[in-house]
Structure formats: C-alpha cells, structure tokens
Amino acid sequence: MRLRRTARRVAANPVAIAAVFALVVLVVLAIVAPMIWGESADQADVLSASQGASGSHLFGTDQLGRDLFHRSLVATRLSLLLAVSAGAIGMAIGIPLGILPAVLGGRVRRFVAGFISAAIALPGLLLALFVNTVIGVGATGAVLGIGIANAPTLARLAQTLSAGIATKDYVAAARMLGASRTQLLFRHVLPNVAEPLILTGTMSVGWSLLEISALSFLGLGVRAPSYDWGELLKEGLQGIYINPMGALGPGIFVVAGGLAFALLGESLTGLAQRIPFHRTRGRVSHQPTGSTTMDTTDPTHVLSADGLSVRFTGADGSSLAAVNGVSFALRRGETVGIVGESGSGKSMTALGISQLVDFPGQVDWRELRVDDVELATASTAEQRRLLGRSLALVSQDPMTALNPVLRVGRQLAEVAQVHRGMSRRDAHALAVDRLEHVQITDPERRARQFPHEFSGGMRQRSVIAMGLMSEPKLIIADEPTTALDVTVQREVLGLLSDLNVESGTAIMLISHDIAVVTNVCGRVLVMYGGRIVEDTPSNALLSDAAHPYSRALIAAVPTMTSDRDHDLAVIPGRPPTLEEMPPGCSFAPRCPLADDHCRAEEPPLGALAASRRVACWHPQSGTPLLPQRRGEEATA
Numbered sequence: 001m002r003l004r005r006t007a008r009r010v011a012a013n014p015v016a017i018a019a020v021f022a023l024v025v026l027v028v029l030a031i032v033a034p035m036i037w038g039e040s041a042d043q044a045d046v047l048s049a050s051q052g053a054s055g056s057h058l059f060g061t062d063q064l065g066r067d068l069f070h071r072s073l074v075a076t077r078l079s080l081l082l083a084v085s086a087g088a089i090g091m092a093i094g095i096p097l098g099i100l101p102a103v104l105g106g107r108v109r110r111f112v113a114g115f116i117s118a119a120i121a122l123p124g125l126l127l128a129l130f131v132n133t134v135i136g137v138g139a140t141g142a143v144l145g146i147g148i149a150n151a152p153t154l155a156r157l158a159q160t161l162s163a164g165i166a167t168k169d170y171v172a173a174a175r176m177l178g179a180s181r182t183q184l185l186f187r188h189v190l191p192n193v194a195e196p197l198i199l200t201g202t203m204s205v206g207w208s209l210l211e212i213s214a215l216s217f218l219g220l221g222v223r224a225p226s227y228d229w230g231e232l233l234k235e236g237l238q239g240i241y242i243n244p245m246g247a248l249g250p251g252i253f254v255v256a257g258g259l260a261f262a263l264l265g266e267s268l269t270g271l272a273q274r275i276p277f278h279r280t281r282g283r284v285s286h287q288p289t290g291s292t293t294m295d296t297t298d299p300t301h302v303l304s305a306d307g308l309s310v311r312f313t314g315a316d317g318s319s320l321a322a323v324n325g326v327s328f329a330l331r332r333g334e335t336v337g338i339v340g341e342s343g344s345g346k347s348m349t350a351l352g353i354s355q356l357v358d359f360p361g362q363v364d365w366r367e368l369r370v371d372d373v374e375l376a377t378a379s380t381a382e383q384r385r386l387l388g389r390s391l392a393l394v395s396q397d398p399m400t401a402l403n404p405v406l407r408v409g410r411q412l413a414e415v416a417q418v419h420r421g422m423s424r425r426d427a428h429a430l431a432v433d434r435l436e437h438v439q440i441t442d443p444e445r446r447a448r449q450f451p452h453e454f455s456g457g458m459r460q461r462s463v464i465a466m467g468l469m470s471e472p473k474l475i476i477a478d479e480p481t482t483a484l485d486v487t488v489q490r491e492v493l494g495l496l497s498d499l500n501v502e503s504g505t506a507i508m509l510i511s512h513d514i515a516v517v518t519n520v521c522g523r524v525l526v527m528y529g530g531r532i533v534e535d536t537p538s539n540a541l542l543s544d545a546a547h548p549y550s551r552a553l554i555a556a557v558p559t560m561t562s563d564r565d566h567d568l569a570v571i572p573g574r575p576p577t578l579e580e581m582p583p584g585c586s587f588a589p590r591c592p593l594a595d596d597h598c599r600a601e602e603p604p605l606g607a608l609a610a611s612r613r614v615a616c617w618h619p620q621s622g623t624p625l626l627p628q629r630r631g632e633e634a635t636a
C-alpha cells in the first residue's frame with residue numbers, strides 16, 4: 001500500500017521520473033555494455049589513432065585507436081560498481097555508529113558522539129586521500145577511502161534522527177519494560193530512522209561516483225589497464241586540444257551518473273517527508289476479547305466504538321494491551337467523562353479514536369464510527385477529512401498543540417483553509433471570531449501574537465478555539481485543565497459546558513479528577529487496566545457506584561466536610577503495568593471483595609440497570625464509602 005502510494009507520487013514528479021529513467025539506462029548499460037562493446041573498446045587500431053569525434057567514433061579515439069564512446073559505455077559497470085561499494089561502506093560504518101549513542105549509556109555514548117564530531121570536522125577528501133595512501137593507491141584504496149570519508153556525514157545524520165526517536169515516550173516505556181539495547185535498537189530506533197537514512201544513502205552513492213572519478217582522474221583510483229569514467233577523463237584531457245570530446249564524453253557520463261543518484265535521493269526524500277511514517281491504522285480483522293458487542297449504527301451516536309484496542313509489543317515480543325477491547329458510544333450533544341488513575345487507558349482511548357497512536361502502537365477495532373462513518377472503510381484522505389472536521393482534540397499541554405513560531409491567528413486560520421476550503425481572509429476573520437467566542441479579549445490583536453505571549457489559560461482556550469474552526473461534532477478534551485490553576489480551570493470547564501449547551505457539540509472529557517468529571521458530564525466511564533469497568537450516569541455514580549474501584553475513587557475525593565484530623569483515603573496498591581496484568585479481574589489484587597472467581601475469570605461489562613453497565617462479579621449499591629471487606633460488610 002505504502003509502496004504503491006510512493007510509486008504514484010514518483011510517477012507524478014518529473015524530476016524523479018528523469019532520475020529513475022537515467023538510473024535504469026545506466027544499470028542496463030552496466031550489464032550489457034561490456035558484452036556488446038567490450039571487444040571493440042579494448043581493440044587497438046593504430047590506423048585510427050587520435051581521431052576527433054565523427055559519425056563512426058562519437059567521442060573520437062585514443063592514442064591506440066580505441067573507440068572512446070565504446071570505452072565510456074563499458075566503463076559504466078566499473079564506475080557504478082565502485083560507487084555503490086563506496087556508498088555501502090559509508091552506510092555500513094556511518095549508520096550503526098550514528099545510532100549507537102541513542103541506546104548506549106554514559107561515557108561510551110559521550111565517546112562515540114565525540115568521535116563522530118571529530119571525524120566530521122576532518123575534510124572528507126583529505127580523509128579519503130589518507131586512507132587511499134595507507135591502503136595503497138588503486139581501486140580498492142579509492143573505494144575504502146571514499147566510503148570511510150562519507151561515513152561521518154551519515155553517522156551525524158543517523159545520530160540526529162535517532163536522538164529524536166530515543167526521547168519518545170514509547171522508547172522510554174520499552175526501557176521501563178526491560179527491553180535490551182539490541183531490542184531498543186532493532187525494534188524502536190532503526191525502523192523509525194531507516195527510511196530517511198536509506199534515501200540519504202542513495203544520494204551518497206552519487207557523491208561517491210563523483211569522488212571516485214576525481215581520484216581516478218588524479219591517478220589515485222582506477223589505473224590502466226582497467227578504466228572507469230575518471231580514468232577515461234584523465235586520458236581524454238591529455239589530448240583535449242585535438243579531440244575535446246575525448247574529455248567531455250566521459251565527463252558527461254560522470255555528471256549524469258552523479259546527478260541521477262543525487263536527484264533520485266532528493267526526490268524520494270521530498271516525497272517521503274509528505275508521507276507520514278508508521279502511522280498505524282486499525283484492522284477490522286482483529287477480534288479483541290473481554291468486551292460486549294454493541295449496536296454501532298444508531299444515527300443518534302456521534303461516536304461509537306466496539307472492541308477498540310491499542311496494543312504495544314513487550315520486551316519479550318508479547319502483545320500488551322493499553323486499551324483492551326472497550327465498547328461505548330456517545331450520543332450527539334452528550335457529555336461523557338472518562339476517569340481512572342494514570343495508566344488506566346484513558347488517553348490511549350482518545351488517541352486510538354483520533355488515529356494518533358504513534359508507531360509501534362497498533363489500533364484495532366470491530367466497529368469504530370465517527371459521525372456515522374466507519375473508519376475502517378474510509379480511505380486515508382476521507383479519514384483525515386472526517387477526523388479533521390468532526391472531531392477536535394484538546395490536549396493537556398496546549399504548547400504541544402500550538403506551533404511556537406507561528407502566530408496564533410494563522411494557526412487557527414489554517415484549520416479552516418484546509419478543512420473548509422475558506423480563503424485566507426475569511427479564515428482569519430473566523431479565527432478572530434472563534435478567539436472572541438472562547439472569551440479571549442481583544443481577539444484581533446491576540447490573533448497576531450505568538451503562543452508564548454499568551455497565558456496558560458489563554459493558550460488552552462486558543463486550542464479549543466482551534467478545534468471550533470472546523471465546527472466539530474465532538475470535542476475530546478484530554479486532561480485540559482491539569483496544568484492550570486483552579487480559577488482558569490473553572491473558566492475552561494465552563495467554556496466546554498457552554499459550547500455543549502450553545503452548539504450541541506458532544507464533549508468527551510478525560511480526567512483523573514472524578515469530582516471535575518461528575519460536575520461537567522452527564523455520564524461517566526470508569527476505566528481500569530485498559531478496560532471500562534463502569535458506565536453510569538454521573539448522579540448515579542456519586543450516590544450509588546456499583547464497581548468497587550469506582551467506589552474507592554469516590555471515597556478518595558476529599559470534601560468540604562472531610563475530617564482534617566484523619567489521613568485522606570487512598571486505594572491500596574498500585575495499578576498494574578501492561579506486563580503485570582493479572583488474569584481474571586484486573587482490580588482483584590487491590591479489591592477487598594475479591595474471591596477465587598474474580599481472580600480466575602474476567603467479569604464482562606454487563607447491564608446493571610437502564611443506562612448502567614458494570615464489569616464486576618459482586619456489584620455494590622448505596623452511597624460509596626471506603627470499601628469494606630466482604631466479611632465486614634456482612635456483619636455491618
């Protein structure tokens with residue numbers, strides 16, 4: 001699929017087409033030229049010595065009467081072979097060297113990084129001449145010299161690319177899960193940097209071709225009786241006043257070969273930058289377990305997910321579910337909160353819906369409909385359009401959602417230009433209007449400012465305004481007030497509620513704060529261990545939570561009447577990591593009501609009453625207090 005997409009883009013790029021055509025011609029020549037013209041290229045004919053270009057000798061002849069055009073064609077094989085070998089040597093040394101600092105630790109990393117910096121400071125040609133002299137003048141010395149000379153450039157590129165990957169959350173998570181350096185290297189770092197490095201490697205073959213020809217021209221590369229284009233250029237230059245084509249001909253081949261590799265690499269790099277790397281897409285074929293199948297075709301639903309999972313690969317290659325087959329729906333205009341401790345799968349659920357889970361995560365679902373369109377059946381362009389227009393994501397940190405070097409108004413306007421096809425002027429007017437709508441004073445002036453000139457609350461409201469530019473049907477707000485003080489927090493939550501009331505936008509509010517969620521939302525999904533354990537109206541949750549985890553969360557919220565002489569209630573233990581997920585009910589190790597049945601069999605999310613679902617073998621009732629042991633409850 002990706003290959004087909006790349007091929008289509010190459011076909012639409014004239015420079016890439018020309019480069020591919022030139023390379024195909026050169027490769028064909030490298031294969032067939034020695035077979036067809038090898039004999040005439042080497043056959044001396046003193047009667048035709050030192051002739052100029054003519055119909056029978058396009059590039060003329062040399063001092064022995066050999067046809068220079070035929071010799072240039074035959075030299076294609078050796079010239080390309082040496083260039084590709086030098087390029088491969090450069091990649092074989094440079095790429096591993098550059099990637100190592102991303103997975104090594106302490107002094108070794110500093111040593112390798114320092115070595116790369118020192119090597120790149122040396123002039124490449126000087127390094128190539130040095131290696132060539134040490135190894136011995138000739139084709140082998142030239143190839144090794146040029147390969148080694150190109151390695152530091154590739155190493156620096158690999159170092160820069162892999163350093164960016166090494167700081168990603170999923171690499172940190174893999175480290176925490178005990179992945180070895182080799183696993184980090186081959187599973188996480190290399191797959192993410194391989195593509196741009198291979199493209200640069202293609203260009204390095206072009207540089208190598210020019211450099212080896214230069215060494216041969218100087219008499220330090222290929223030497224008679226063997227010949228490459230550089231050697232022919234040197235010979236041709238000696239008779240340039242008698243036969244200019246003797247020098248120009250091989251020169252044209254050198255330039256054409258070098259340009260073909262360089263342009264192909266450039267074009268592919270440009271195309272690859274426009275194709276997102278490793279964006280995962282759900283597969284309908286996967287059938288997650290532990291969830292109910294629900295009706296996802298209800299037209300009153302703005303979002304419905306059935307069997308949605310987000311998975312990662314563990315250090316031992318096993319599949320780890322951060323979100324494990326959750327099923328739920330949001331009606332149009334509904335406000336739904338998702339609560340749970342860190343690591344319960346709240347944010348991953350939002351990212352899975354938005355198709356924003358980064359590699360190596362994998363999103364699967366049985367049914368996932370946004371605004372009544374099944375994402376699995378939509379093309380990539382349709383998905384982008386649908387998710388861009390119908391859904392807005394407000395993240396925890398607005399600085400990561402706003403580009404620091406672009407004015408806020410420009411960033412907002414871009415959304416309307418891309419998703420609604422508006423003109424620049426209209427989009428800017430709409431951006432100002434939306435900034436005013438989210439209660440940013442003096443919006444015209446503020447639209448011309450940069451994100452760093454905004455306060456934290458204004459930035460968060462700007463991100464909400466950005467979401468409103470496409471008139472979304474659903475806003476997913478992932479911990480939107482965590483980084484804000486309580487006054488601004490109240491303003492932002494009030495704004496979300498107002499949007500819901502005024503424009504009927506459905507809101508999915510993700511928070512670890514159950515008090516905030518029950519204030520803003522009409523319905524709450526409680527998540528634990530990547531699963532929904534309770535789905536209930538907010539008022540029922542506060543007065544009659546059924547799942548022991550929900551009850552423990554509510555009991556842990558301090559109120560105005562909490563006794564300050566006593567410690568706050570806490571839930572004993574800690575949430576399980578992905579690798580430690582217990583069999584049966586994942587809350588069992590922390591649940592005072594757990595019995596053998598709980599530990600052996602996972603409770604399904606079943607209906608408890610109208611509009612209420614719970615995943616527990618022993619659902620509770622009544623106002624939540626600190627969870628009691630079963631025996632205690634029986635005697636109470």
Ligand code: SF4
Binds near residue numbers: 592593
């Ligand atoms: S299923 Fe058992 S262990 Fe799990 S929450 Fe219910 S009572 Fe506790």
